[in-house]
Amino acid sequence: MKPLHVATVVASLLALAAAVSPAGAVTFDATNTASNTPGGRRFDQAVGLGYAKRVLSDASTFIWSTFNQRSPAGRKPVDAVTLVVEDIGGVAFTSGNGIHLSARYVGGYSGDVKTEVTGVLYHEATHVWQWNGQGRANGGLIEGIADYVRLKAGYAPGHWVKPGQGDRWDQGYDVTARFLDYCDSLRPGFVAQLNAKMKDGYSDDFFAQILGKGVQQLWQDYKKKYGG
Structure with missing residues (x-):
């Protein structure tokens, strides 16, 4: 049996460890x-x-x-x-x-x-x-992103607001989660891009930079789509 090179063995073990431990x-x-x-x-x-x-x-x-x-x-x-x-x-x-x-x-x-x-x-x-914009992102957005992840994972409770409901885009939790889901439908991967930008700071202008529209206009479009 031909001996395996040590580096090959190590590489194989590392690959196996990564495969069985996704985290x-x-x-x-x-x-x-x-x-x-x-x-x-x-x-x-x-x-x-x-x-x-x-x-x-x-x-x-x-x-x-x-x-x-x-x-x-x-x-x-x-x-x-x-x-x-x-x-x-x-x-x-x-x-x-x-x-x-x-x-x-x-x-x-x-x-x-x-x-x-x-x-x-x-x-x-x-x-x-998640990144929090070096502490500059508002709490409503931070909580909205967390609930967005819960929504996409399939664990949104039945008592959450329906799409289009809510008073402000940054109201937080389920309201903001539904809005972020709408934004992500306009450009798949939007939430990932937004989170990445929030590593070094935060500005509401991030929405316009990614989607080409300001966040208030996006909120109005979102409300209009669902008859809000």
Whole structure:
């Protein structure tokens, strides 16, 4: 048997590692510090830490694809994403690369809690990876992009606004997500281009630079299309 060159073996092992680990060198971890509460117990029973870690990995891969970030060089330099289920109010929040999920929200949710938590994690994982215009982008757009990712992943809840609804393009969350989906339909890859521009700063003029129309005109066109 002909001996293999060391470099060939190493290259083959690296290729195999990349194939079985789509999230690359990023690690994902989840803990539940509220297991002694009703919501924490429901999380353990209906969702589970193992499933949550898989969702974080799958969501990250989906986000990189949505943002057209095929190589780690184009992404935020994050090597670990963590989730903590806590006895806190609200739904969830993200600080840096750490996601915090409310056990109280999990405990009080009346629908399919596993699907809901999955959608929340897609939204929050987007906050880990998205660019924020060096802090200059408005919060409505940041939240809208996170909900856009949740929408494209197929986890938009039934109570979200319908296309064309809302008062302002930067109202945030589902309103802005629907508007961004419209913008992306005009130029596929628009959200990826917008996010890329937001690496170094932010201006509403980014919409015109990519789509040839100002954001207010695009909002008017969007409302008109859906009879808003």
